[in-house]
Amino acid sequence: MDTSQRVEGPRVGVVRERNDGERRVALVPKIVASLTGKGVNVVIESGAGLGALIPDKLYTDAGATVGDPWSADVVVKVAPPSDAEIGKLSTGQTLIGFCAPHNADNKIEVLKSAGVRAFAVEAIPRISRAQVMDALSSQASVAGYKAVLLAASESTRFFPMLTTAAGTVKPANVLILGVGVAGLQALATAKRLGGRPTGYDVRPEVADQVRSVGARWLDLGIDATGEGGYARQLTAEERAQQQQALEDAIKGFDVVITTALVPGRPAPQLVTAAAVEGMKPGSVIVDMAGETGGNCALTEPGKTVVKHGVTIASPLNLPATMPEHASELYAKNVAELIELMLVDGKLAPDFSDQVLADSCVTSRSELKVAPGGKH
Numbered sequence: 001m002d003t004s005q006r007v008e009g010p011r012v013g014v015v016r017e018r019n020d021g022e023r024r025v026a027l028v029p030k031i032v033a034s035l036t037g038k039g040v041n042v043v044i045e046s047g048a049g050l051g052a053l054i055p056d057k058l059y060t061d062a063g064a065t066v067g068d069p070w071s072a073d074v075v076v077k078v079a080p081p082s083d084a085e086i087g088k089l090s091t092g093q094t095l096i097g098f099c100a101p102h103n104a105d106n107k108i109e110v111l112k113s114a115g116v117r118a119f120a121v122e123a124i125p126r127i128s129r130a131q132v133m134d135a136l137s138s139q140a141s142v143a144g145y146k147a148v149l150l151a152a153s154e155s156t157r158f159f160p161m162l163t164t165a166a167g168t169v170k171p172a173n174v175l176i177l178g179v180g181v182a183g184l185q186a187l188a189t190a191k192r193l194g195g196r197p198t199g200y201d202v203r204p205e206v207a208d209q210v211r212s213v214g215a216r217w218l219d220l221g222i223d224a225t226g227e228g229g230y231a232r233q234l235t236a237e238e239r240a241q242q243q244q245a246l247e248d249a250i251k252g253f254d255v256v257i258t259t260a261l262v263p264g265r266p267a268p269q270l271v272t273a274a275a276v277e278g279m280k281p282g283s284v285i286v287d288m289a290g291e292t293g294g295n296c297a298l299t300e301p302g303k304t305v306v307k308h309g310v311t312i313a314s315p316l317n318l319p320a321t322m323p324e325h326a327s328e329l330y331a332k333n334v335a336e337l338i339e340l341m342l343v344d345g346k347l348a349p350d351f352s353d354q355v356l357a358d359s360c361v362t363s364r365s366e367l368k369v370a371p372g373g374k375h
Helices: 029-034 054-059 108-113 128-133 137-152 181-192 202-214 236-252 272-277 323-341 354-359
Strands: 010-016 043-046 074-076 094-097 116-118 161-166 168-170 172-175 196-200 254-258 284-287 304-307 310-315
Touching: 010 310, 029 043, 029 161, 029 323, 043 054, 043 323, 054 254, 074 323, 094 323, 108 161, 128 354, 137 254, 137 284, 137 310, 137 323, 172 236, 181 196, 181 254, 196 202, 202 323, 236 272, 236 354
Parallel strands: 010 043, 010 074, 074 094, 094 116, 172 196, 172 254, 254 284, 284 310
Antiparallel strands: 161 168, 304 310
């Protein structure tokens, strides 16, 4: 691509992620080519795409240059910035990425003090036209898929029904707790693998979504539908009722995958120690909420352990284990947000736009963040 005739526009810098285990990259070559075609100048930190198996040459072929991304008008990344990374930014720059605004150790005030305008992809509002920018959904879909593959790998049993000369093997019974994006993807993946998936959520209106992917619905008689269709916090009585009903139900499943998150709070406990003890030896639990403590009482975040003969896996950052497609999806989300900020080829975000107003966490006194990673 001839970059000498490129229209002058904002510079977008793509940094190399340095968090342990983070293999994603914020932009991929196909998206770089699209942005450069709109007059955006993209600079890539050398090696930024290597974790996702993308060499620098593919970026330069797409129109990017290799250089210092931290001096760009807009810096894009995946993982929340560290203090050292914020120290590389200057007043007036824009940062786009996950910012963990509800985590106790978030860097929002540090970014504000540095004069950086930060857009948190977690804070993009749940409205129809913002779906193409919804990084929580795109990454949750990757995580839900990979969680089922992990469960199948850890299981001592087949997922599908097999009829052989030696007899018939029954399909695995798989329970998915939490029917957001990750949960629906997990249900669909378990079905494709030949298992018998069942979904549960405290919002009974999602039962039709569960059935739409060929899964069964577990009805425990609890309705915790909250504002905007999200689950509200259960009362103490409802929590006790849910816990007992779930404890009884879980014992009949070969695989349990948990996806329940509450922004800014520890993950709700859905699988008790008694429920684990009641499962058949060889059963598997994949706890996707390990980063906020886990949904299972016996979870050890970031580890795979065996308790009462049951394997309990709590992987952290599952999307990063599928960096190629996770990066492609994330890059599309980021590019759409960047393009929303462009006016006549210049960076001029209009804060009367709900998407930009809600997601700019350094200009808000009160954060509005999409709940729970939509797991």
